Amino acid sequence: MPASTSLTRELDPLPRLLMGPGPINVDPRVLRAMAMPLLGQFDPQFTGYMNETMGLLRDLFQTQNRWSFLVDGTARAGVEALLVSLIEPGDRVLVPVFGRFGHLLCEIAARCGAEVHAIETEWGTVFAADAIEDAVKHHRPKLVAIVHGDTSTTMAQPLAEIGELCRRYDALLYVDATATLGGMDVPVDRWSIDAASAGLQKCLSGPPGSAPITFNERVERAVLRRKHVEAGIRPAGFTPGAGPRIQSNYFDLPMLMDYWGEARLNHHTEATSMLYAARECARVILQEGLEIAFARHAHASRALTAGLQAMGLNLFGDQRHKMANVTGVHIPEGIDGEAVRTAMLDDFGIEIGTSFGPLRGRIWRIGTMGYNCRKQNVLICLAALEAVLRRAGFACQAGAAVVAAYVAYDAPPVGHP
């Protein structure tokens, strides 16, 4: 048998600057937290960390919701846990789709047995509140599921009015805040969002693998009517809820609530190192201050877009609704987008994003998120992109991008104290 090099070769990932739409470089504080010794899941110190994490997540989501905890898995684990626990077969669900992740919400809702009604707007645009209201009025859904920032298009849907709108029609509102939490304002209570979920690998500066979620009493009531505890851990005298059993055991919110709540009823084994990571991610950003973090992302966005435009590149989408932490930019005519990405990676160690669906081959996506959202990275990325583009024959003025980004950085950050 040939000797397997994987037996003798250590893992040796190259140093990369991850300037795509996520994952990003993890904050070293988070990596250190992940290296801490494991504890048993019912060790009082560990359950103490679980409780602390719940408190930190409340602050991150700007909510008083008791139920703010982690679902183990990448961001879509949080999406699935909320949707599969909320949606009973036959329920009407409205999904305003403005990018790939809206389609994902439709797909998950359909798998849960929902009667899904999607409304769509062209990629690069978002919905006016009126359009969502018309659809809610027409379809009268139990649940409106919507993405806040869709990384596929780099657009952020304004949500301030949507929660109240849903309440007027007695619908619940779920928001996928995977790509915005920590980088843009997501005030769950102020916006009357009933449930929201996120991931660590974007503006929270962590690795993929843990999904913070939060939900209020309206959602709690809806899922508790489906409460069925598995045999083997079921307390004596337990009476199941009247509603249909939740199709997933792993993502069953009532059982997860019993695990994270005072009952501490065994469910899965909490992913110890990922909990350490999530706790540290939240501490990092809350210590910085949410407002300051939002301003940092907005400032980087202004500097990056100024630099790209100074290079003569065209930004993608309705700029009034661009996410602060991801920027879409058109691949110029005659330039091979993939060759540019390869040169960025091979020659500079910088990853920028490709795109999919109708935008495949049309735009690059550049992320400035969490730990990576800093002036030096914006300047390095612009300088590298300019060098690669010029080498590929694209005519632009040498140095103009970095100068424009400097000017934007020299202007005071909007919203910064």
Ligand SMILES: Cc1ncc(COP(=O)(O)O)c(C=O)c1O
């Ligand atoms: C808005 C949004 N939702 C969901 C996801 C899915 O996240 P994950 O790949 O961590 O499951 C992503 C990932 O990019 C995202 O940007």
